[in-house]
Amino acid sequence: MPRRRTTRKFFSLACYLLLLIIACIVYKNCLLNLKLHSIPPSNNGVRPTNKFNTTKAGELPGDMGHPVIMDLNDTSVQELVQEGLKTFGYNEYASDLISVRRRLPDVRAPWCRAQDNSESSLPLTSIVMVFYNEAWSVLIRSVHSILDRTPAHLIREILLVDDFSTAPYLKTRLDEYFEEYPKVRILRAPRRLGLIAAKVLGAKASSAKFITFLDAHVECTKGWLEPLLREVAANETTIAIPTIDQINPMSMELQTDFAPRVVGAFRWDLNFGWWGRAAMKKRYPNPYVPFDTPAMAGGLFTIERTFFERLGWYDEGFDIYGIENIELSMKSWMCGGRMVIVPCSRVAHVRKRSHPYLDRVNVDVVKRNSMRLAEVWMDEYRQVIFDVYGVPRYFEELFGSVDERKAIRRRAQCGTFRNYIVQSFPEMMNPLVPGAFRGEVRNAALSPNLCLTRFWANSTLSMAPCDGLKQQQSWTHNFYNELNNYSTCIEPRRLTAADHYRAEVARCHRVEKAGSQRWRYLLSSDQIRNERAGQCLAVDSSRSITIEPCNLKSSNQKWLVQFVELDDSIFRYY
Known part of the structure; x- marks a missing residue:
């Protein structure tokens, strides 16, 4: 009997211990699950509720990249959605409903x-990710997508660079969240640097030979990193760019049908865009091998550290955000490098509806950055960019000194912008429209000492005594067919129901098709005709500028200009 009681006690104790172990495991998993799905309260204290439908019965919101389908008839949901779009440029409400470790298909x-x-x-x-007031769930999901879908031994570190965020949840809470992840390191900028300078800060603080940049609103898919590293390891002057799929900013749906068919490019305002691969001259029999791209979107790429340093990192004279991707594109090709998109590497990127990074920025950062890039890297073609912004030349007092940037170019023994176009971007369109001109504008009916002048106070135009130093008398007829003076453009203002107009200036809006600011200089008659009004620029008896029905016999419609002289033989025509 004692032996039986002892056996029963031992068996009971073993069962108790087993149940205790199971309970501990379940409890730990519950805590982990809570952590991985947790979100901080919104500023207004309202947490998302499950007012959504899913694409399949029993499926978690957003699982496998499916969209979150919300009840947008619910007023509270509408308010939360709009708050996220305004604050972050995407739907934070939908993102908060999705697991921060959601599954994605192998695309x-x-x-x-x-x-x-x-x-x-x-x-x-080293993976460098800059963030500024990013939504919690989007940032955390970005990092988990790296950790979950990347071989750990390929990651030296994930360096999260906080560009002086003001959101409280991105301070201590973020530090505590990543305490259990030794490869994640948070670097905090001492002041607001802007995206460009913050990237340089992260690059210089990284420790690996190769640096991979990712935006803070991405999701990496299976096998994303290996093809990038394979390219840069084979040639250390190659910049490897993943195929960038889209995450819908409203539904957070993974969209993969567009990215494999495009290549990076830009136009003469230096604005990046995706062009169809079919439009490019270079052909690849296999669509899945890495292919050359003239330009990059800028947020996602892998580069060898010393090559990046030799190129001068980014221009830290750039403000905040914008054009740094075009600068790196040009100088990589011009300085002995190569830039490729890697179809076998797929990273999804939230396509923001707006750029909160530029909120409360009162200067035209894109203009400043464009001027700096053009002055340093575009040789004689820099004037095309100046013309696009209606600026006669580079003003150091406006855009800052570029002496050190020019010295970097000399030390790197970079080639010419002309060679960049001929060898790497032969598809670039001709910047010279018929009758492209710059400088002072005179009228054949008046004294040559009178020039077309813009008056700042009331946005009017008239002929006034010429003074070569006056900003108000410097005009460009540029790639966009504008009559541009320092980013303000001439346009017609209808005065009556009949087609009677006056000329005035307004901020350039660059609406190209039938736009009110598009003009044609008629070489055969020296007239300047507005494309929307169908009438010609003229001067009346009081020297004010008007817009009248075109009349070949009217000398007050004939304009004397200095045409642009530029070798355009390297560019294609429409």
Whole structure:
């Protein structure tokens, strides 16, 4: 009997211990699950509720990249959605309903999956991610997508660079969240630097030979990093760019049908855009091998550290955000490098509806950055960019000194902008429209000592005594067919129901098709005709500028200008 009682006691104790172990495991998993799905309260104290439908019965919101379908008839949901769009440029409400470790499909092409994906010979990389007041769930999901879908031995560190965020949840709470992740390091800027300078801060603080930049609103998919590292390891002057899929800013749906068919490019305002690969001259029999791109979107790429340093990192004279991607594109090709998009690397990126990074910024940062880039890297073609902004030349007092940037170019022994176009971007369109001109504008009916003048006080135009130093008398007829003076453009203002107009100036809006600010200089008659009004620029007896029905016999419609002289033989025509 004692032996039986002892056996029963031992068995009971073993069962108790087993149940205790199971309970501990369940409890730990519950805590982990709470952590991985947790979000901080909104500023107004309202947490998202499950007012959504899903694409499949029982499916979690956003699982496998599916959209979150919300009840937008609910007023409280509408308010939360609009608050997120205004604050972040995307729907924070929908994002907060999605797991920060949501599953995504493997979107690689079968050819990519079949390739040799051995990792033993690949180098390590530091991943740099700059954030500024990013939504909690989006930032955390970005980091988890890296940790969950990247071989750990390829990551030296994930460096989160806080560009002086003001959101309280991105301070101590963020530090505590990533305490359990030794490869995640948070670097906090001592003041607001702007995206460009914050990236440089992160790059200089990183420790790996290769640096991978990612935006703070991405989700990496399976096998995303290995193809990038393979490219840069094979050629250390290559910049490798993933195929950038889209995450819908409203529904957070993963959208993958667009990205594989495009290449990065830009126009003469230096505004980046995606062009169809079919429009490019260089052909690739296999659409899945890495292919050359003239330009990059800028947020996502891998680069060798010393090559980046030799290129001068980014221009830290740039303000906040914008044009740094075009600068890096030009100088990589001009300074002995290469830039490729890697189809087998797929990273999804939230397509923001607006850029909160530029909120409360009172200066035209894109204009300033464009001027600096043009002056340093575009040689004689820099004047095309000046003309786009209606600026006669580079003003150091407005845009800052670029002496050190020019010295970096000399030390790197970079080639010419002309060669960049001929060899890397032969598809670039001709910047010279018929009758492109710059400088002072005179009228054939009046004294040559009178010039077209803009008056700041009332946005009017008239002929006034010429003074070569006056900003108000410097005009460009540029790539966008504008009559542009320091980013203000001439346009017609209808005065009566009949087609009677006056000329005035307004901020350039660059609405190209049938836009009110599009003008044609008629070489055969020296007239300047507005495309929307169909009438011509003229001067009346009081020297005020008017817009009248075109009349070949009217000398007050004939304008004397200095045409642009530029070798445009390297550019394609429409």
